[in-house]
Amino acid sequence: MKALSRDLKKKGLKVRLEEPLWRYTTVRVGGPADLMAYPETLEEVLELWEFSRRQGLRIFWLSGGSKVLFADAGFRGVVVNLRGLKGVVELSSGHLGVMCGTPVAVLTAYGLKRGFSGTEFLAGVPATVGGAIMMNAGAFGEEFGDLVESVTMLTPEGLREYSGKDLFGYRTFRGPSGVVLSARLRLRPRDPEEVRARVRDFLARRRATQPLGRPSFGCAFKNPPEGPAAGELLEAAGLKGFRRGEAMISSKHANFILNLGRARAEDIRALMEEARERVQARFGVELEPEVRIVAET
Ligand SMILES: Cc1cc2nc3c(=O)[nH]c(=O)nc-3n(C[C@H](O)[C@H](O)[C@H](O)COP(=O)(O)OP(=O)(O)OC[C@H]3O[C@@H](n4cnc5c(N)ncnc54)[C@H](O)[C@@H]3O)c2cc1C
Known part of the structure; x- marks a missing residue:
């Protein structure tokens, strides 16, 4: 990856190796990306797209990072940070x-x-x-x-x-x-x-209605097509305040998962899985995650 990073830098692109992803997500969770690139022009995005295809690298498009859960082990490939493309x-x-x-x-x-x-x-x-x-x-x-x-x-x-x-x-x-x-x-x-x-x-x-003082990604689950909202189902299943490690279902809004400090992606995933199972068992409704869960590989 070092050699690839040098190639990109020679072309004038800003890139960083082993960049911690938690810094770029509102829930403040995620290990390192092999490479993070910071394009500032459309030409640079095109360059990164073609470069990744040529090298057979995975690519992930990241913007505000407010609906993404990266793995604790991070992301093997290139994360393209699009926040520099403003106007x-x-x-x-x-x-x-x-x-x-x-x-x-x-x-x-x-x-x-x-x-x-x-x-x-x-x-x-x-x-x-x-x-x-x-x-x-x-x-x-x-x-x-x-x-x-x-x-x-x-x-x-x-x-x-x-x-x-x-x-x-x-x-x-x-x-x-x-x-x-x-x-x-x-x-x-x-x-x-x-x-x-x-x-x-x-x-x-x-x-x-929302716990805005702690890191989160907004609503964790989509609302089902009919019937009560996901938050109402989660609350009725008794999940408010439910914890896994330092990840907790908010006691203000049950569809918000909060990072109390050092939550890991695995804690959040386990919490979501358990919440889904409980809602399914109690109400027969299958909740679908709204957050984009990104695998390491
Ligand atoms: C406190 C709080 C409150 C929130 N309230 C709401 C709410 O009321 N309603 C709501 O809908 N959401 C809400 N959200 C969630 C979030 O802000 C939205 O889903 C938002 O649209 C995600 O935008 P982002 O720029 O952060 O995208 P990211 O989280 O960076 O990306 C989200 C997904 O889009 C993809 N993506 C991003 N940019 C591009 C691009 N340019 N091209 C291709 N793919 C791309 C990513 O790969 C990822 O799969 C809330 C979040 C927080 C933290």
């Missing part, structure tokens, strides 16, 4: 061209300043545009996919633009596999005071 261009009133690594908070700030509405429901959520697209991030009945006009991706077929409502499902992107490089979004005109009030309201609702 917003106003194409026309309310229509934005955004780079994948742009924090969603930047769009909310734009809306507040210019009188546009769309991303307030994600106020306080540490998502980037690429991650919000891949997860179709949502809350309070709104979803990120509803704002997306088109997505530009690098896929095995090349660089393409995709659009259409069927690109998105519940917490899912249904487009091709590959990396989201940028997107065109549409925000709706709205009185800035109303936008501000919505941000305040959503933040207050989050603070009242």
